[in-house]
Amino acid sequence: MKVEQERAELLAALHAAGAASEEDEKELEALLAADPSLVEVVKDFQDSIAALASSFDPLETPSKTLAKIQTRIAKEKGGILSRLRLWFSRS
Amino acid sequence: MTEARPISPEELVAAMAGGDSGRALSAFYAQYASTVLALLTKMLGSPAEAEELLQEVFVELWRRAPQFDSSRGSVIAWVVTVARSRALDTLRARKRRHGDRQFQYQEGDALMTERKRPDVMASSTRWHQALRQAFQRLDAEQRAVLELSYFQGMSHGQIADTLKLPVGTVKSRILAGMRSLRTMLPIIHRAMKA
Numbered sequence: 001m002k003v004e005q006e007r008a009e010l011l012a013a014l015h016a017a018g019a020a021s022e023e024d025e026k027e028l029e030a031l032l033a034a035d036p037s038l039v040e041v042v043k044d045f046q047d048s049i050a051a052l053a054s055s056f057d058p059l060e061t062p063s064k065t066l067a068k069i070q071t072r073i074a075k076e077k078g079g080i081l082s083r084l085r086l087w088f089s090r091s
Numbered sequence: 092m093t094e095a096r097p098i099s100p101e102e103l104v105a106a107m108a109g110g111d112s113g114r115a116l117s118a119f120y121a122q123y124a125s126t127v128l129a130l131l132t133k134m135l136g137s138p139a140e141a142e143e144l145l146q147e148v149f150v151e152l153w154r155r156a157p158q159f160d161s162s163r164g165s166v167i168a169w170v171v172t173v174a175r176s177r178a179l180d181t182l183r184a185r186k187r188r189h190g191d192r193q194f195q196y197q198e199g200d201a202l203m204t205e206r207k208r209p210d211v212m213a214s215s216t217r218w219h220q221a222l223r224q225a226f227q228r229l230d231a232e233q234r235a236v237l238e239l240s241y242f243q244g245m246s247h248g249q250i251a252d253t254l255k256l257p258v259g260t261v262k263s264r265i266l267a268g269m270r271s272l273r274t275m276l277p278i279i280h281r282a283m284k285a
């Protein structure tokens with residue numbers, strides 16, 4: 001059991017660090033399915049690396065970026081709604 | 092009269108998943124955009140490319156909001172995972188355009204090195220300083236493998252080739268580095284509350 005936990009910890013570390021191979025990922029998924037408590041190990045490592053990734057000094061964002069994002073999303077939403085309307089009109 | 096309770100990151104993501112691209116998205120953007128931009132700039136080394144990618148990242152976060160599962164990780168972990176993944180896509184596309192030159196790792200290339208930029212926000216707080224101080228305590232060998240894996244997107248095999256080390260050594264250093272980072276979590280949480 002201890003060997004399995006150590007293996008799971010290694011795989012979780014590789015996963016969180018972005019260094020896991022496809023086989024490592026599959027093995028980790030299987031271990032998580034067998035023992036859901038291992039999710040906490042993965043979460044702790046992910047939170048740790050996320051803290052590392054968010055430790056850089058924050059930068060001022062360009063003033064119009066949010067508006068551009070919202071415009072793109074509105075277009076996507078419009079696209080989805082018009083496809084739904086077309087689908088309902090045909091059914 | 093009740094005081095308005097601050098909305099948690101999870102609630103913002105849930106509202107976005109429900110289609111709120113107005114107030115919820117704006118609040119979510121206000122909370123994470125400057126951090127995402129800093130990460131993208133560090134990974135890409137190009138402020139212009141980073142600013143362009145910032146849009147893509149937030150559109151993708153909005154699209155993926157319905158799949159966010161808080162039982163599998165925190166909102167900040169999800170946000171940086173999506174941002175990192177998009178930055179790596181951009182780095183790979185750049186590599187395809189300019190050829191796959193052998194990457195030479197030099198300590199200090201890396202992303203822990205802070206260069207002051209004029210647009211660094213005044214709100215760079217004790218939290219960022221505490222984090223950086225904590226990360227500087229990482230062993231140089233551990234920092235090198237984490238930088239290559241996380242910020243350059245290299246697999247353990249590629250890191251082994253780059254650093255001319257056995258794969259087993261690379262894996263052990265990644266595990267040791269991740270364990271060290273994990274021990275810093277209480278310090279990080281204290282800094283967040285300060």
